[in-house]
Amino acid sequence: MRSNPRSRWTPAVPLSFLLCFLLIGPSPALGQNTITGTVVDVSTQQPLAGAQVVIEGSQLGSLTDNRGRFLILNVPQTTVTVEVIMIGYRATSVQVSAERPAVIELSPTAIDLDEIVVTGVVGEQQARSIGNAIGKIDAAAMQEMAPSPDVQDMLSATVAGVRIMSGGGEVGTGGITRIRGVKSMTLSAQPIIVVDGVRVNGGDNDSDLACGVGTDCAQMPSRLDDFNPDEIESIEIIKGPAAATLYGTEASNGVIQIITKKGQRGAPRVNMTVRQGANWYPDVQNLWPTTFYRSAAGSIEEVNVLALDARDEYGLLGGGRNWFQTGHNQGYQAD
Known part of the structure; x- marks a missing residue:
């Protein structure tokens, strides 16, 4: 007797399902880009903490940490324009890419306040x-x-x-x-x-x-x-x-x-001030007004009291003294 060979069953896969799988399967997820970078001072290259980094035209943003670094997640584009704002520095707008970390430099600027x-x-x-x-x-x-x-x-x-x-x-x-x-x-x-x-x-x-x-x-x-x-x-x-x-x-x-002045934070500081100087007349005997008197003989005599007293000719007030001497001024202060 002749036996019939066993038949094999192969499932049929629709062609449209295969095309959809090939198109959707390997594509990356949208809106998953990450922007990172560091904000530093342009002159000292020191990191700046507390700077505000915002993507222009959106509500995505971040603040820099103590190392000046920032991280913005779920950015829809790979290249965006960010604006960096910090008190005491000029606002800066730069283009950054998700492919590499950015280094953003800020320049110091004066702040005009109402007096x-x-x-x-x-x-x-x-x-x-x-x-x-x-x-x-x-x-x-x-x-x-x-x-x-x-x-x-x-x-x-x-x-x-x-x-x-x-x-x-x-x-x-x-x-x-x-x-x-x-x-x-x-x-x-x-x-x-x-x-x-x-x-x-x-x-x-x-x-x-x-x-x-x-x-x-x-x-x-x-x-x-x-x-x-x-x-x-x-x-x-x-x-x-x-x-x-x-x-x-x-x-x-x-x-x-x-x-x-008021107290300020910081280490104690002591200021020591020393002032010294001198006061004098350049030529006191010639600057002193001349004195006139009538002598016993009835004549008018001209007398320079300072010059005569310095030479002790008449012995006024003990004689032999200078009425005006160089004064030494000095002052000391610590605060």
Whole structure:
């Protein structure tokens, strides 16, 4: 008997299914690009932490870490334009690619802020909102370049409209401070002084009731010179009668605002200052006025008291002395 051979069954695969598998299978996933890089300073090449990196035209972005690195995930394109923003640096836009890490350099730039003026009222005010003429002195910087012995010497010929009239030269006396001249023939013309928002005694040579215009009050000290210039951070001078809107009618002659130094973070620092100098007259005997007297014979005699006393010709006050000697000034300060 003849047997039939076994038949084999082969499954049929549609051609359309094979074409779809070939087209979809090997293609990469879309929107899975990664942008990485480092943000550094252009001059020092040091990494910058906290810089904001944003892809332009999207909401994708990141912040740099302590090493200046950033990472942006799920970027739809392989090449994008990113904008880097950081306070104190100029905003920069560059093109970066997902194929290699980027190095973005930022250049430092100055930041223009609204000027703040410390006033006697509660809080601070912007300079542009006050509307007054304000002169400012960076006392700390001035003391480093050209130290001044007192505050009046620091103000003299430094701020426009401020005039310091020197006294008679007596020990301890000060000058007269005027801001834009004299406004009254009978009332005091001195400006008020405010230190860190607190008004202080600002008396000068023209502060007494008996001392008006044309009266000599050169023996009085100036309270403005009681402040140590090395302890002052800055001085702001508000000029004109408009200062009365901040400090009252007494400020119609102007306001001198003194801002003292404050403590700062960091290691302790001690400043030692030594000042020395000398005071003398170049030729005191010839500069001294000549004295005339009538002798016993009735003639008029010319006498230079200093020269005669130095030679001990008449024995005045013991004789043989120099009335004027070179004075040695010295001062020491630590802060």
